[in-house]
Amino acid sequence: MKTIAEAPLVEQHQANDLEQADSEALYRLGLLSQQNGQLQEAEKYLTAAIQAQPDMVKAWFSLGNLRFSIGQFKTAEVAYRQALALQPHLVTIHNNLGYTLEKQGLVNEAIACYQTALEIQPKCIEASINLGNALHAQAKLSPEQQAYYSDLNEQLGTARLEAGDVKTAIAYFRQAIVLQPNSVRATYNLGVALSKQDDLEQAITCFEKVIELNPSYGEAYLKLGQIYYIQKQLQKAVAAYRQGLSTINPCYAKAVEADFEADIAEEAPVTPPITKGEVIVGQSSFPAIPTLPNTGKRPFWTVILPVYQRTEYILDCLAGVLAQWPGEDEMEILVLDNASTHPLFDLVNSIGKGIIKYYRHPENLGVVGNVNIGLALSRGEWVHILHDDDCVYPGFYSQLKQSLLNCPPSVGAAFTGFNYIDEKGEKVSNGDIVSVYGDNKGILQDWLQEIGVCGLIAVPAVVVKRTTHEYLGGYCPEIQGIDEWEMYKRIAVFYDCWYEPEILAGFRVHPHRETSxxxxxxxxxxxxxxxxxxxxxxxxxxxxxxxxxxxxxxxxxxxxxxxxxxxxxxxxxxxxxxxxxxxxxxxxxxxxxxxxxxxxxxxxxxxxxxxxxxxxxxxxxx
Known part of the structure; x- marks a missing residue:
């Protein structure tokens, strides 16, 4: 597998200014050409840079990497050796030379290079992994050493996966499995990486292997559910989601079992009538959210999913909530169907029956109207609006609850860090709030001056105290598409806001979003x-x-x-x-x-x- 350092080395001191400028320009042109896939041009420029300045270590190193990438191992070896002759203590070059020698079948020489790299830098994980893999090829590892090097491969694979280098991550995970065929973690992560490359059948094989090795690995069932749903195998998807959720969350398992025993056929409930009113703030009126009668214990959370027509993400969105569902005494989940042409009742019920309350409006109320109906129906002390194309990550509700139980009564809303994600759920960037407030947990100072200028937070990351809505009203229907920003400004004028900096929610950016x-x-x-x-x-x-x-x-x-x-x-x-x-x-x-x-x-x-x-x-x- 490839454990080759790709980054250019730190610049070397040049002899005179003219040579430095000329060789540096040629070197940079070489790197640029390689990045653009113009490999012949890249080799030409790097060779010219070396001719202009023969002691340019980084040019020799990059030339070695280039030749290695196109399978010219012997000439790559020459370039690496020349770089080491100039600067013999560079760990990355010893490591890359070792792997180049290994590719030529010179395993003992390769092992010597890896060992030299580790003498210079004992904690070099790439050299450690390559050494372990080479020793394994010679059957020189004990079972304990195989387990150790398998873990190293898995760790580096995870790091490459998080960095977006899926191809290299897959190679590390495969090698980890070669060393430890029953490694649950490496097999699971290999499945995740393969699914990112849309190699769904191989990913399924990995997740099935994980379940065979560890039937309690609930995340593997959820990943299978995602894949089956993409493949439009609804029954398989539902079965996988239900099994995964039951494995992860005992509260869910108990509720599903009780509902299965009851097995009563249901029809999609129609939204009950809501008393309308208005709240005046400044010179504008907003829909009133009725207060609740004091009839005993209420859930801490109400999670509201406003839905209309779209089905691509809804099961995955619901699964993210249901995996964290602490029971009906602590959380109610409402799905508000805005008169979809084909009701989403059966789809929602397939994994949420007995837990989720589904209502379908007789007519379309608009995006904002749908949310406001959810607020009016909510019973929780805190309300979370989660659109079906967004998601929450593990710990969203428990972590926020722990903070909210200890915050002063002046706090009327709270939010977490969040990521912008793409259609596949992959991170695009950190949410705006992360760059402004970083890790500053607690009540935000000068929050009104920030949110008053622009929207820094996204809906899935925000929870609002129900009494806040009772006092200030719901969302403004007149300004659909920007109504959340106005709501957050309104709250910031009258209440403190709590910030939980951990990334616990995902806001999906895609062409079909209402904002687009x-x-x-x-x-x-x-x-x-x-x-x-x-x-x-x-x-x-x-x-x-x-x-x-x-x-x-x-x-x-x-x-x-x-x-x-x-x-x-x-x-x-x-x-x-x-x-x-x-x-x-x-x-x-x-x-x-x-x-x-x-x-x-x-x-x-x-x-x-x-x-x-x-x-x-x-x-x-x-």
């Missing part, structure tokens, strides 16, 4: 403008002017960045609407200058005159 559609239609900037105007009526006078001005500047730039989305889609009308609303958000001279700079970019050049004439006619430039 709102940018394509050009409707979101109007909602942003109205959110700023609404908030301006209730912000504290001390901060109102500063927060509003910063918010207008920030969101003008935000709109300009996203105007390219409908423009690239050929939707001139939506592009114009975004620009028009952006100038309503901020019509300062600085904003107008930025608009003209935006119009000078390549994508907008051929539409510039049309857009300018439209803006002039609509009297937004004056």
């Amino acid at each position: 559609n709102n940018w394509l239609s050009g409707s979101l900037p109007k909602a942003i403008r109205r959110a700023i105007e609404i908030t301006e009526t209730y912000l504290p006078s001390k901060w109102n002017a500063e927060i509003t001005a910063k918010s207008r500047r920030h969101n003008f730039n935000y709109c300009m960045q996203h105007a390219i989305i409908p423009l690239k889609a050929g939707n001139l009308a939506a592009t114009f609407r975004i620009l028009q609303e952006a100038l309503k958000i901020d019509h300062s001279s600085e904003a107008v200058v930025k608009l003209f700079e935006w119009l000078n970019q390549n994508e907008a050049v051929h539409l510039r005159e049309q857009i300018i004439s439209k803006l002039i006619l609509s009297c937004f430039l004056y």
Whole structure:
């Protein structure tokens, strides 16, 4: 397996300035060509760099890596040996030379290189792994040593998997299994890595092997459930999810068993009538959330899943909650179906029957209306809204509850760190809140000044005390798509907010998300403008002017960045609407200058005159 260091070495001291500049430029061109897959060009540039400066160690090293990558092991060996002649104490070169020799069948020489690397740096895990693998090939490892080197391979495989280097991770996991065929952890992680490469059949084989080795490994069942659902094998998916959840969560197992024994056929319940009212905050009205009668113990949590039509992610989303379900006395789960054409009752019930309360509205209430109905129906002390394409990670509810039970009554909402994830659930980036507050756990200082300018948190990471909604109302239907931001600002004006920095939720970014559609239609900037105007009526006078001005500047730039989305889609009308609303958000001279700079970019050049004439006619430039 490949344990070759790829990173360029630290630059060496050059003899004179001219040679340094020339050789350095050639070296960088070589690296760039290699990154772009232009391997012949890369070799040409690296060779030229060496000719210009024969003692450039990093160029010899990179040339060795390049030749190794294309299977030229003998010439790679020459390059590595030349680098070591210049700088004999570089661990990575000894390690890479060893693996190159091993590829040529020179195992004893390879072992000597690995041992030299470890003499220089005893904790070099790559050299340790390569040494163990080479000794294993010669049948020189005891069972205890095989277990040790298997663990090392698994650890490095996990590190490469987390870094996104799936191919190398797979090689490490396979070698770990060669050394320890019954390694549950390595087999499970191999399945995870293979599924990331869409090699689903091999992944299934791995997860089935894990279950054979350890029938209590619930996560393997859940992974099988995900794969079967992707393959549209619904019965297999449901069975795997149920088995996995029963294995992981005794509360779930008990509830499912009781429901199975009852086995009563059900029809999809219709949403009960809700008394409507309004709450006035500032100069705006919001839907009232009714208070609850004092009728005894209430659950700590209500989890609300608003759903409509989409089925791609719902089982996985529900599984993430059900795995943490602490029983009906502690958590109620509500699924609110917004009049889907084909009711989602059977799908939800397939893994949540006896636990989840499902309601289907007779007519579509809109995205915001659906959420507000969920708030009105909720009984929990704290409410968590979780859209079906988002997810929570293990520990979300227990960790938040532990903090919330000990926080002062001034706290009206809380949120965790979160990741942006893609359609496959892979991390794209850290959520915005992570970069602003880092590991600062507790009540956030100056939170209103931050959230007042832009939305730093995402729905799946947020929980709100029900009494907060009873006092301030629900979400504003007028500003769909940006209603959460306005709600979080409203809360920040009247309550403290608690931050739990651990990454415990995932917000999925994909083309079918409502927000993406709102940018394509050009409707979101109007909602942003109205959110700023609404908030301006209730912000504290001390901060109102500063927060509003910063918010207008920030969101003008935000709109300009996203105007390219409908423009690239050929939707001139939506592009114009975004620009028009952006100038309503901020019509300062600085904003107008930025608009003209935006119009000078390549994508907008051929539409510039049309857009300018439209803006002039609509009297937004004056």
